[in-house]
Amino acid sequence: MPGEADSRRIATELAQDRNLDAVDGLGAEEVVEHVRRELASADSALPRAEIAAALVRLGDRRAGSEHPHEAVTATKEAVDLYRALAAEEPDPHREAFAAALESLAVRLAALWLHEPAIQANREARRLRRGAAIEG
Amino acid sequence: MRFSYYLNPQTPGPDDDERVIDEVFGQLELAKSMGFTDTWITDHQFTGYNVFSDPTTMAAAISQRVPGLRIGFAVAVVPLMHPVRFVTQCNLIDQLTKGNFVAGIGPGNSPDEFDGYGLDRELRHEIMQEFVQVCDLAWEPPDEGGFEFHGKHFDVEVRGRIIPAPIQRPRPHMAVATGTPERLEAAGRRGWSLLLGPQEVEFIAARLQYYRKGMDDAALSPEARARAWEHTSIVRQLYVAEEGENWLEELDDVLDTYTRKSLRANTGIDDLPKADMEKRRAEYLKRGWLHAGTADEVFERLRPFAELGISNLMCWFNFGHMQDERIRASMARFHERVMPRLREISPPEDYLSSLIEQNEGMATEASIP
Numbered sequence: 001m002p003g004e005a006d007s008r009r010i011a012t013e014l015a016q017d018r019n020l021d022a023v024d025g026l027g028a029e030e031v032v033e034h035v036r037r038e039l040a041s042a043d044s045a046l047p048r049a050e051i052a053a054a055l056v057r058l059g060d061r062r063a064g065s066e067h068p069h070e071a072v073t074a075t076k077e078a079v080d081l082y083r084a085l086a087a088e089e090p091d092p093h094r095e096a097f098a099a100a101l102e103s104l105a106v107r108l109a110a111l112w113l114h115e116p117a118i119q120a121n122r123e124a125r126r127l128r129r130g131a132a133i134e135g
Numbered sequence: 136m137r138f139s140y141y142l143n144p145q146t147p148g149p150d151d152d153e154r155v156i157d158e159v160f161g162q163l164e165l166a167k168s169m170g171f172t173d174t175w176i177t178d179h180q181f182t183g184y185n186v187f188s189d190p191t192t193m194a195a196a197i198s199q200r201v202p203g204l205r206i207g208f209a210v211a212v213v214p215l216m217h218p219v220r221f222v223t224q225c226n227l228i229d230q231l232t233k234g235n236f237v238a239g240i241g242p243g244n245s246p247d248e249f250d251g252y253g254l255d256r257e258l259r260h261e262i263m264q265e266f267v268q269v270c271d272l273a274w275e276p277p278d279e280g281g282f283e284f285h286g287k288h289f290d291v292e293v294r295g296r297i298i299p300a301p302i303q304r305p306r307p308h309m310a311v312a313t314g315t316p317e318r319l320e321a322a323g324r325r326g327w328s329l330l331l332g333p334q335e336v337e338f339i340a341a342r343l344q345y346y347r348k349g350m351d352d353a354a355l356s357p358e359a360r361a362r363a364w365e366h367t368s369i370v371r372q373l374y375v376a377e378e379g380e381n382w383l384e385e386l387d388d389v390l391d392t393y394t395r396k397s398l399r400a401n402t403g404i405d406d407l408p409k410a411d412m413e414k415r416r417a418e419y420l421k422r423g424w425l426h427a428g429t430a431d432e433v434f435e436r437l438r439p440f441a442e443l444g445i446s447n448l449m450c451w452f453n454f455g456h457m458q459d460e461r462i463r464a465s466m467a468r469f470h471e472r473v474m475p476r477l478r479e480i481s482p483p484e485d486y487l488s489s490l491i492e493q494n495e496g497m498a499t500e501a502s503i504p
Contacts, residue, residue, distance in 0.1 A: 060408075063410045063411050064413075064414075068414050106407050107411065109402050109407060109411070109415065110414040111415075112415065112418050114402050117404065118244075118402050121246075121404055122246065
C-alpha cells in the first residue's frame with residue numbers, strides 16, 4: 001500500500017508536471033486518493049490551484065482513453081478543489097472554477113450523463129454572470 | 136405487440152422545415168398502410184431536435200391527414216404549457232381522433248426550452264404536479280359551473296365548462312414518462328400508462344415493480360390495469376439494413392448528426408471536444424436507443440421486449456436527418472421481415488412477474504459515477 005511519501009511525491013509532481021507523465025501509469029481514482037491524502041496532511045504546502053489545474057488536464061487526457069469515467073473522476077476532484085478555493089477567495093479563482101465546471105459538463109455529456117452535465121454547465125454559467133460562490 | 140410510428144424528426148435548418156414536415160406526413164401514410172396503428176409524437180423546441188415543436192397542432196393535423204391512426208403524446212412537456220389550454224386542446228384532439236388519443240405528459244428536460252419560456256428548470260416537477268391538479272379539476276370539476284384553483288404556479292377560475300368535451304370520459308387516457316419509485320407508484324395508482332425509454336428488460340422490470348405496486352395499492356380494476364398496460368410503451372430507434380449493407384458506414388453522417396443534436400437538446404451544450412464527441416457517439420451505439428442491422432439482428436434485439444409482453448413498440452425511423460428514401464426502405468424491410476415475427480411471439484406466462492421478482496430492489500434510474 002502506498003504511503004504518505006508516495007502521496008506527497010505524486011501530488012508534487014502533478015502540480016509541477018505539465019505533461020502529467022508522473023501519473024501516466026495510475027488510475028484517476030488512485031491519483032485523487034493521493035492528492036486528498038497529501039492535501040489533508042497538516043504540513044502540506046502544495047499549491048491547490050496548480051493541482052486542480054493539473055487534474056483538469058488529466059481529465060482532458062483521459063477523455064480520449066479507453067476509461068473515460070476516469071476523466072469524470074479527475075475533473076470532479078478539480079471542481080471540488082476550485083470550489084473550496086473560490087469560497088475562500090472568489091475573484092482569483094472564479095474563471096478557473098467556471099472552466100473546470102464546463103470541462104466536467106463536457107466529460108459527463110460524453111457519457112450521456114445529462115442531468116449532472118446540465119447542473120455543472122448551469123453552475124458555470126451562473127459563475128460567469130457573477131453569482132455568489134458557496135462553499 | 137403493436138407498432139407505432141414515433142415522431143421526433145430533426146431538421147437541418149429553416150430552409151428544410153417544409154420538406155421534412157411534408158416527408159413526415161408521407162411516412163405516416165406509409166406506416167399506416169403497413170399496419171402501424173399509432174403515432175406517438177414529441178415536444179422539443181429551439182434546437183432543431185424536432186421539426187414541428189408543437190405536439191398539439193401536429194396531432195390535429197395528423198388526425199385529418201392520416202385519419203385512423205391512434206395519436207399519443209410521448210410526451211407533452213407540460214411545465215411549458217397552461218393546463219386549461221392543454222385540457223381544451225386534448226379534448227379537441229380526442230374529438231378529432233374519435234377518442235383514439237393518449238395524453239402522455241412529462242416534466243421536460245432541456246435547459247434551452249425552460250430558458251426560452253423564462254421558467255426555472257429546477258421547478259419542473261413541482262410545476263407539473265400543480266399542472267396535473269388543475270387538469271384533474273378541469274376534467275372532473277366538482278360541479279357543472281366550473282372550478283377554481285389557486286396555487287403557486289397556476290391561479291385559475293373557470294366559469295363554465297371546457298369545450299369541447301372529450302369523447303373518452305371523463306378524460307382522455309393518460310400516460311407518463313417517469314423513473315423514480317415514487318412517481319412510478321403514482322402512475323400505477325392512477326392507471327396511467329408508462330412510457331419507457333432505452334432501458335433493457337431488467338431495468339424495465341425494476342420500474343414495473345413500483346408501477347404494479349401502485350396499481351395494487353389503489354386496488355385498480357382488471358379493466359383499468361389492462362388499459363394502462365395496453366399503452367405502456369417502449370421506444371427504439373430502428374434501422375433495418377439490407378443484407379450485406381455496411382450500415383455503420385452508410386449511416387455515418389446520420390449517427391454524427393443525431394449525436395450532436397441530442398447533445399444540444401438534452402444538455403444545452405453546443406459542442407464537445409473531438410475525443411468527447413467520439414466517446415459520446417460510441418456510448419450512443421453501445422446503449423439501447425438504436426437497434427440497427429439486418430432484419431434478423433433487429434428482430435433479436437427486439438425479441439426480449441415482445442417476450443416481456445410490451446404492448447406498444449414506438450419505432451423511431453426518422454432521426455439524424457436520414458434521407459426519406461432510406462427511411463422508407465428501412466421501414467419496408469421492418470414491415471416485411473421483422474414485424475410478422477414479433478407479432479407471433481406470445482409472452483411466456485408469468486415471465487414478467489418472475490423478472491420483476493429477480494430484479495427487486497434494482498435501481499430504476501441510471502447511477503452517476
